[in-house]
Amino acid sequence: MAQDKGYLLDNRQAEAGTRFDALAALFDASTFRHFEQVGVAEGWHCWEVGAGGPSVAAWLRERVGPGGRVLATDIDVSWTEAAATEGVEVLRHDVGRDEPPAGPFDLIHARLVLVHVTGRDAALRTLVQSLRPGGVLLVEDADPALQPLICPDEYGPEQELANRLRSGFRRLLRQRGADLAYGRRLPRLLREAGLAEVEADAYFPITSPACDVLEAATVRQVRDQLVAEGLATDEEIERHLASVEAGRLDLATSPMISAWGRRPVDDGSRS
Template identity: 75%
Template sequence: MTAHDPDRGYLLDNRQAEAGVRFGALAELFDPVTFRHVDRLGITAGMRCWEVGAGGPSVAAGLAARVGTGGTVVATDIDVSWAQGIADDVVEVLRHDVAADPPPAGGFDLVHARLVLVHVTDRAEALRRMVQALRPGGVLLLEDADPGLQPLLCPDESGPEQRLANRLRSGFRELMAARGADLAYGRTLPRLLRGAGLEDVQADAYFPITSPACTVLEAATVQQIRGQLVAAGLATDEEIDRHLANVGTGLLDLATAPLVSAWGRRRP
C-alpha cells in the first residue's frame, strides 16, 4: 500500500526507491511462511486467488505458478507500480483500495493479504470485503505483524549499538501508531476471522533473528523514514548515520516483529 497524504496512511511509501529493496527482503523473509500455508490449504491448478495489497511481485507470481494457466490471480494495491511486470494471462494487476472499493468480481478460492491490514485505517471494512469475496469453501489467509508482542529490533540488547537500534525501532513504532497502525493487530486475527463467520480457524506466528534479509530490510526501512524520524525529534541525523553504519557491519542480531498467520474457511 501507499500513502499520498503525508500525514495519514502507510508510512512506507511504495513510490520511494527503497520500496523495491524492502519488498525483496520481505519476500526472502516471509515467502516461505506464506507458501507453507498456501500449499497446506490446497491451493492448486485452476483456482482463483486474490492477492490484496500485493506491493512486490513475489506472492502473486508464486500463486500463479500454483494455479497455472487454468487459474487466475488478481493482484491489487493502491500503488501497483512494483507488480506491473508480472501481469500476463494468469495474473491481472488492478489499482484498488481494499477498504473502499468493491472486491474484484468473480469470487475467489483464496484471498490473501500480508502486512496490509495493520496499516489500513478501516480494517474492519477491509476484512468484511475480503470475506465477501470468498467463494463457498474459499479460504481467507491473513498475515500481519504484531510489534507489541516483540517490540525490539535487537532482542539481545547487549551494548550501545543494540540500545540505539531499539530506540530507533521505538521511534518507528511511534510514527506508525501516529498514522493509525494497530501495533497489536496480529494477535487479534483468529478472533476476527471467527467473528466474520469463518470456520476451521487456525493461526501461528514466526519471526526471524539474524537473517541477512533482516539487515537489508532494516537499512532500507530506516533510509525511507529518516526524514520523519528527524522531523518528529525521535532521532538525529548523526544517530541515524551511526545506526546504519552499525547495521552495515552485519554484526547486530536483528529481528522483526512476529508475523501472525491466521486462516479460516467460508462455509461451503
C-alpha cells in the same frame, strides 16, 4: 503493500523495492507453506491483496495453472507490475476504500496490509464476503507490540540505539493509524467474521542478512520523519546504518502472525 492515505512507507519511494525484496526473502517460504497447507490447486481463482512485489502472485500463477486466475491489487502497482504476465491481472485498488473486484475467489491473501489500513474492520468483512463458499482467507500481519525490540539481545550501545530508533518508528506507525497489536487478534477476528476451521501460527526471524537489508531500507525511508518528530538525529541514524551495514547487529522482525479460515459452504451465500 496496500496503504491508507497516510501510509508511512510510501511505495513510490526507491527504498520500497528493496523492502519488498527483503520481505520476500524473509516471509515467502512461510507464506507458500500456508498456501500448500490450505490446498491451493489448479483452477483456483486467487486475489493477492496489497501485493507489493511480484513474488507471491508469480507463485500462485504457477500453482493455479492456465485454468486459474490470479488478481494482484495494490494502491500503487509500480512494483507489482512485474507480475503482470499471462495468468496474472494487476489492478490498482485500495482495499480500505474501493468496492471489491469481481469474484468470488477460492483464495484471498493479504500480507502486511490490514495492520496499516484505517478501515481494517470493513476491509476484513469485504475480503470474507468476496470468498466463494468453501474459499479460504489467509491474513498475515506483524504484531510489533508482541515483541517490540529489533535487537532482542540488547547488550550494548549499538543495540540500545537500534531499539530506540525502532521505538520511534513504531510511534510513527501509530500516528498513521497502524494497529501494532493487530496480528494477535486475527484468529478471533476471522471467527467473528464467520469463517470456520480457523487456525494460526507465527514466524519470527531473529537474525538474517535480509533483516539487515530490510532495516536499512526502512530507516532510510522514514529518516526524515524520525528527525522531524525529534525521535532521532541525523548523526544517530548514520551511526545506526553503519552498524547495520557492518553486520554487527542481530536484527529481528516483529512476529508475523498468519491466520486462515474457510467460508462455510452453508452460510446462505449464492456466490
